[in-house]
Amino acid sequence: MxxxxxxxxxxxxxxxxxxxxxxxxxxxxxxxxxPDALTVRPVGGTGSADGGALPAAGGCAGLTWLRPRSRELARLLAEEQAVAELGVLEGPAPARRLVVGRSLLWVLAGDDLERHDARTLQRLTPAAVPTGWRVSDVTGDGADGVWVVELGRAGRRLRHVDCWGRTCRDTIALDRTDGPDSGPAADAGADTSDPAVGDRAELSVAAGATGAWIAVVDPDASTELLVVDTSTAAVTRIPLDPVHRRGRTLLAADTVVHLLTVADDRSAGVVYQSLDPRTGDVEDHQVLTLPRGLGRPTSLAVEGTTLVLGGSGGLAHIVAAPATEPxxxxxxxxxxxxxxxxxxxxxxxxxxxxxxxxxxxxxxxxxxxxxxxxxxxxxxxxxxxxxxxxxxxxxxxxxxxxxxxxxxxxxxxxxxxxxxxxxxxxxxxxxxxxxxxxxxxxxxxxxTSYLDHLPAIYREDPRGADELRRLLAPYEVLLDGIDETLDALPARLDPVTADDGWSDYLLGWLGFPPLGELPAHVRRDLLVRAAEILDLRGTRTGLELVLDLVTGGRASVEDSADEPAGWFLGAHAAPSVGAEPARLGADTVALGQLPRPPRAGALVLGTARLGPTCADPVAMLAYRARTVRITLAVGPDRTELEPLLDRLLDVFVPAHCRVEVRWTGAAGGRRLGGGLRLAGGPGDGTDGAVIADSDDSRLAGADQLGATTRLGRWPLPVTAGAPIVLDRAARPGPGPRLQ
CATH class of the missing domain: 2.60.120.260 (Galactose-binding domain-like)
Incomplete structure (x- = not known):
């Protein structure tokens, strides 16, 4: 900052x-x-039959609620603005909380934590409540499990229950004075006969949208909000606005914490606040007027981006509306x-x-x-x-x-x-x-103020100086952008402090090709080591350093000058590295036929005649003495790196050198034997005839031998617009021949 x-x-x-x-x-x-002003509007299709309903977010299914006494499950059909009756959840009445998971429905009724199949509504084996503990409230975990707030002699705690009704991790203590609670040990020490189990204050709980944090509040006292990090079990205590101590507070959560306090004087207005769970800042504070017939609010839930308020007379949405008050x-x-x-x-x-x-x-x-x-x-x-x-x-x-x-x-x-x-x-x-x-x-x-640059007489009178300062202030603000740019120029030129937008410009200024496609951290690394790289330009070490930074260490460079020198038999052969031509049987031991027959991809296409051998030792020595071979272990990101490498090689490889690039990662583009055809063949309806007008058979233009076929880096010459094909005529000797 x-x-x-x-x-x-x-x-x-x-x-x-x-x-x-x-x-x-x-x-x-x-x-x-x-934030937008809010208002409370009844949910269409609901009425007194839904009084005291327990709303819950139904995911893609939409708003779902449970009528606590009849245990009838209903869902709002938003498009038709109608209510669908889904059935009855068997169990004791009345229910206290409904949680809708992906494939399960959880119902808190009395001290029982029920599980129901969300599709068939069949009641499944309930989740066991540890001896000596009582469930105060429950909320979903974003899947099919739930977080349970429990009260017991050992204190108050959060317990996670998976979709099978089992405790799957250590419990989290919520009281200041209690130490960490590991679950089974505390369960064994709890006493069901202790009256404190039933005397502890109730707690309400709600989970954030991602399940990364849980909000817990005492609905009656409402002095502080507990925010529990589910990954670290850390508990943050946030003091609440005193307004929440004037009545019962309802709790819900998504990306923020929603609190709605119903005053004890049974007035028509309720206080709504949304809090940032990280800082406790009140992001929104409004007094909402309840519509006639909704009754006293009893529950609060988040469905999508809308708050749902349950009352003794039905259900209502809390939605944005034009502000009626400042x-x-x-x-x-x-x-x-x-x-x-x-x-x-x-x-x-x-x-x-x-x-x-x-x-x-x-x-x-x-x-x-x-x-x-x-x-x-x-x-x-x-x-x-x-x-x-x-x-x-x-x-x-x-x-x-x-x-x-x-x-x-x-x-x-x-x-x-x-x-x-x-x-x-x-x-x-x-x-x-x-x-x-x-x-x-x-x-x-x-x-520095512009006033400081004026003669001292303008600063002698404090009142006059203040007035002049106010007159100069607009010009300072207007021109500060220029001053800031000039003042920040040294920092922008420093490789360590230069911002990402300047790194590509600075590299180009130093002689690098355009590298805007590279990630910002790679451009910064090149900029930091630019002096070393430019000092080694034209050398194998410099090329390796550049390629290592650009590819993340996935490149290797071979220089033919480091290989053994070539030699040829015969009295008319050229001397190699100062030595006289070798004589077979006298100066050498022949281990095999060298050079071997030429083949596509290994032969240097030059002035030498194509055939079974290449008898041009001078050309061969010249070729081997100026060839740079680069191997790149690059896979899917080859498409992004290839044009960058072409630019870098033009700058960091001497012009007289030939370059061979070998990609060893996942294949990309066309290659011989793959998706590229050079001529017709048996079985394709051409009976082996050459397809002269087929685009697939051409190697001219964008299709370069080696660039798209992985045989080298040089395009083959094209004569009079004729395609380059494999010659299927009689061969004068071993090896294929291109015509």
């Missing part, structure tokens, strides 16, 4: 926004957005500490915001020293987050919206001379007004 070089704190990603305190603002992508939203930064200390004041705040007409933005700030920041921590275990009521806030600028387009607003932090700074942004949205968005926030600490 802080950039020391540019002297700015920059909030522009979701992680940055979550570092501060939010109220009434949701993180959507990399922006903070004022809304306020607040964002407070964490403690921002100036690395320069108290030697100079803070500079300014720049806010990129979408501020529609009628919406206002108020900017205020507070300062202090590090000791003040430490004393104001609010207990949520987030460094720098403070209790705003204990700070002395100074009001800055107030802006009124006029357009739906993004704009940059500036507030000069005059008088902000403390080491530590907190900035507060307050949005006020009128009734019926569109939502606002915070896209970016930059808080600058002392930098």
């Amino acid at each position: 802080p950039s020391v070089e540019e002297r700015v704190y920059d909030f522009r990603t979701a992680a940055h926004w979550r570092a501060g305190v939010r109220r009434g603002l949701q993180v959507r992508g990399d922006r903070l957005v004022v 809304r306020r939203a607040t964002f407070i930064t964490p403690a921002l500490v100036s690395p320069l200390g108290p030697v100079a004041p803070w500079d300014r705040a720049e806010v990129d915001v979408v501020l529609p007409a009628g919406t206002t933005l108020e900017i205020s700030w507070a300062t202090g020293d590090p000791s003040l920041a430490a004393s104001l921590l609010d207990g949520r275990s987030r460094a720098g987050v403070v209790d705003e009521q204990r700070l002395t806030w100074r009001r800055g600028a107030t802006y009124r919206g006029s357009t739906d387009s993004p704009e940059r607003l500036v507030d000069l932090l005059d008088g902000a001379d403390g080491t530590t700074l907190w900035l507060r942004l307050e949005l006020a949205v009128p009734a019926g007004g569109p939502a606002s968005e915070l896209a970016r926030l930059r808080v600058r600490y002392p930098g």
Whole structure:
């Protein structure tokens, strides 16, 4: 977040926004957005018969609910806006909770945890509840298992039950004073006769959308929210807004935690809040008016992207609607500490915001020293987050919206001379007004001001200097982009700090070919070692270094100059490495016929006549002395790497060298004997005749011998547009002949 070089704190990603305190603002992508206003609407097709229903998300099937006393299972047919009666789940009444899995239905009735087949509704063997424990609530795990909150003499705990009704992992203790609970040991020590088992406060539980965390809350006390990480069993305790202590709180979860508190005074309004499970920030806070006939809310569930509220008079959806009342939203930064200390004041705040007409933005700030920041921590275990009521806030600028387009607003932090700074942004949205968005926030600490470049007489009068500073501020903001670019240029040229967008440009500047297709980390590695690579350019070591970085160590290079020198028998043969021509039987021992008959893929196509032997020793020696062979163990990603390697080889292999490339990974493209035909053959209706007009038989153009057929890297010459085919006429000697 802080950039020391540019002297700015920059909030522009979701992680940055979550570092501060939010109220009434949701993180959507990399922006903070004022959430939509909500309203409660009855579910079509439901009524008093569904009073007290237990709703549950049915996955692809849609909203499903259970009538607790009759145990009738029903499902909403969204397209027809009708209710389908699915049948009756056999068992004792009344039911307390319904969980819909992939192939199972779980019902909590009394102290029994029932399992039912989701297709046939047949009751299966129930899941056993350990002796001395009582089930308080249950929620799904995203598959066919459930998480169970249990109360016992040993405390309160979470237990995971798989689809067979078995405990499949260690239980998780929820009480502060209790140690880790391993399940069986605690079960053996529990006492069913202990009255404390029945006296403990009930708990409600809900699982996040991915099952990575579980939310637990006491529906009556509602003083804190417990967020349990299911992978590590870590329990995070988040203090709740006191508003939830005024009545019974209903709980649901998806990507956030949903809390709905029904006041004890039985008023028509209920308080709804959504909380970030990682930080506990209140992303949405609204008072909802219940429709007449819904009755007192009894249950809350998430179905898709919609909240479902069950009441004593039926079911209702909580959906977005035009706001009927003004809304306020607040964002407070964490403690921002100036690395320069108290030697100079803070500079300014720049806010990129979408501020529609009628919406206002108020900017205020507070300062202090590090000791003040430490004393104001609010207990949520987030460094720098403070209790705003204990700070002395100074009001800055107030802006009124006029357009739906993004704009940059500036507030000069005059008088902000403390080491530590907190900035507060307050949005006020009128009734019926569109939502606002915070896209970016930059808080600058002392930098160079244009006022510093003016004669000293302009700074003698403090009041006049402040006015002039305000006049110059718009120009500073307008031109800061240029200054920042120039100031950041050294960092962008440094291979270690250059951003990904610049790495390809810098490589091209140093003489590398275009390499934009390479992953950013590979381009950075090339940039870091550019000096070494360019110093070794034209050598085998330099080529190996480049290929290793680009292919991840999957390339090897062979230089024919490192191989034994070639030699030929006969008095008329050319001398090799200064030695006289060898004589068979006198100077040599013949182990086999050399050179062997030529074959496609091994023969150098040059001026020598094709035939059983090549009697041009000078050409052969010249060829072997300047050939580079590259072997690449590359498979599926050959398509992406091949054009890059062609560019690199043109730059890092000397022009006089021939290059042979061998791909040893999964085959790609056409090759002889595979999908490429060079001529007709028996069985294809041509009786062996050459197919002169078949595209499959041509090796010209894009089809290069070796590039698409894996025999080398050079295209064969084409004469007068005739295709290159295998000659099936009488052969003058061993080996095939191309014509």
